[in-house]
Amino acid sequence: MLTHEQKKVFIETYGCQMNMYDTELIKSILISNQFGLTEKESDADIVMLNTCSVRDNANRKIQNRVHEIKKAKKNTMIGVLGCMATNFKTELLENKSFPIDFIAGPDSYKTLPTLINSLISSGKQQYDVTLSEFETYSDINPTRQDGVNAWIAIMRGCNNFCTFCVVPYTRGRERSREPKNIVEEVKRLVKDGYKQVTLLGQNVNSYRYEQYDFTDLMKMVSDVEGIERIRYTSPHPKDYPVKLLHLMKERDNICNQIHMPLQAGNDRVLHKMNRTYDKQEFLDLVTQIKSIIPNIGISTDIIVGFPTETEEEFLDTYDVMEQVQFDSAFIFKYSERPNTRAAQKFPDDVSEADKKSRVIRLNDLQNNISLKKNHNLIHTTQKVLIESLSTKKSNNEIQGRAECNRIVIIPKEKQKLGDTINCLITDATRNVLKGVELKENQEFAISTKRNLNLIHS
Ligand code: SAH
Numbered sequence: 001m002l003t004h005e006q007k008k009v010f011i012e013t014y015g016c017q018m019n020m021y022d023t024e025l026i027k028s029i030l031i032s033n034q035f036g037l038t039e040k041e042s043d044a045d046i047v048m049l050n051t052c053s054v055r056d057n058a059n060r061k062i063q064n065r066v067h068e069i070k071k072a073k074k075n076t077m078i079g080v081l082g083c084m085a086t087n088f089k090t091e092l093l094e095n096k097s098f099p100i101d102f103i104a105g106p107d108s109y110k111t112l113p114t115l116i117n118s119l120i121s122s123g124k125q126q127y128d129v130t131l132s133e134f135e136t137y138s139d140i141n142p143t144r145q146d147g148v149n150a151w152i153a154i155m156r157g158c159n160n161f162c163t164f165c166v167v168p169y170t171r172g173r174e175r176s177r178e179p180k181n182i183v184e185e186v187k188r189l190v191k192d193g194y195k196q197v198t199l200l201g202q203n204v205n206s207y208r209y210e211q212y213d214f215t216d217l218m219k220m221v222s223d224v225e226g227i228e229r230i231r232y233t234s235p236h237p238k239d240y241p242v243k244l245l246h247l248m249k250e251r252d253n254i255c256n257q258i259h260m261p262l263q264a265g266n267d268r269v270l271h272k273m274n275r276t277y278d279k280q281e282f283l284d285l286v287t288q289i290k291s292i293i294p295n296i297g298i299s300t301d302i303i304v305g306f307p308t309e310t311e312e313e314f315l316d317t318y319d320v321m322e323q324v325q326f327d328s329a330f331i332f333k334y335s336e337r338p339n340t341r342a343a344q345k346f347p348d349d350v351s352e353a354d355k356k357s358r359v360i361r362l363n364d365l366q367n368n369i370s371l372k373k374n375h376n377l378i379h380t381t382q383k384v385l386i387e388s389l390s391t392k393k394s395n396n397e398i399q400g401r402a403e404c405n406r407i408v409i410i411p412k413e414k415q416k417l418g419d420t421i422n423c424l425i426t427d428a429t430r431n432v433l434k435g436v437e438l439k440e441n442q443e444f445a446i447s448t449k450r451n452l453n454l455i456h457s
């Protein structure tokens, strides 16, 4: 009998979609090694924290969580997984009293059963944080929950070394999965009833496997019969071939939506960040994207207060946001990460007050843009994929997403999870659209009426 048999594991996931996906992989690895899984922390013998270290505070937050878990139940075994694993290894070696039992980095999840067995038999802390040039977990079938969208990691790691970013250090070098293997997974997902796949990578459009690039892969995935929607995240602006945009336009099942991080709008700051494009190149790319796919949904990530960013330089970011009119934006204060080039070379010299004021100004700007853009969609018809049969506020409403990725809230009728329905948008806030389901004949009547209204106004 294995020493860990009958042990129940609870996993808590932090960070990005890649970490969510990794948790699904970890669950499969544990199940096939006779571990039990539980959704209740109090039932668990082992708690795994799948961590993120992209911004500060994470370390302290996880340290507090570790103490909290031990306080609740003294003999719970605690493992730190994910992007903070390497950091925590040092912590563990320096501070022997820190109550972590095992550590596994993003490329070491297959060794979890062995680590736990060694821990149980020796009573000694265990770790494996080796980064691999090859591990893609392509032989593991993730244990997924959501029955509508499935994440698929098509590549792992990052070679870009943006100077502020810890990911290339926590997740190692880029490596891509074989297209055939990805296509097989998509076919299996269709068979299991999934409607949408989201292809994931830290740098998804740098995908390359032998002669196949990201556009080739997208074509193959789009050819899979029965897959209704394909999304991908996050692309880097440096890798945007026109052929990918044309493919997105041609294929009905590839959603007209892009999440494309800008980070900053000033050339000097972009250069210091090692983003490899300048303001004008980003603006030109957006113009090109919009000219090929006019109804594209575009969102972005921004960092304010990168070392030495002046007020004037910040206003370039403001300007790009005004010009592009993103649908939504995640705006972050720069947070110095250990070992990154920025941490080594540039002092974190923008004051907290300036960072805060810049975040507030960009959020105000973006809120106005989002509200205006959402309002413009009132009276349009949107195809909505139903993702949840209730909303946070009500059980009489359901929730789905339009192709542009906006959330749409609809009165509950007889819809089922995974249905795609036509909706007339009737109202909008800055975060969501509200709509009603249109039955087939209504659609024509309403679009005719709208045209008449337009002619009369
Ligand atoms: N691979 C993705 C981004 C991964 S991290 C990409 O390149 O698009 C997600 C976002 O976190 C980044 O886009 C960036 O805006 C933000 N981020 C990364 N490092 C950061 C740091 N040190 N401080 C503040 N924000 C950071």
Ligand code: SF4
Binding pocket: 158, 159, 160, 161, 162, 165, 166, 167, 168, 202, 203, 236
């Ligand atoms: Fe980080 Fe840049 Fe790589 Fe994205 S592309 S993961 S921001 S280094």
Ligand code: F3S
Binding pocket: 014, 015, 016, 017, 018, 019, 051, 052, 053, 054, 082, 083, 166, 167, 170, 171, 202
């Ligand atoms: Fe965080 Fe690692 Fe993702 S640092 S954002 S969990 S790649």
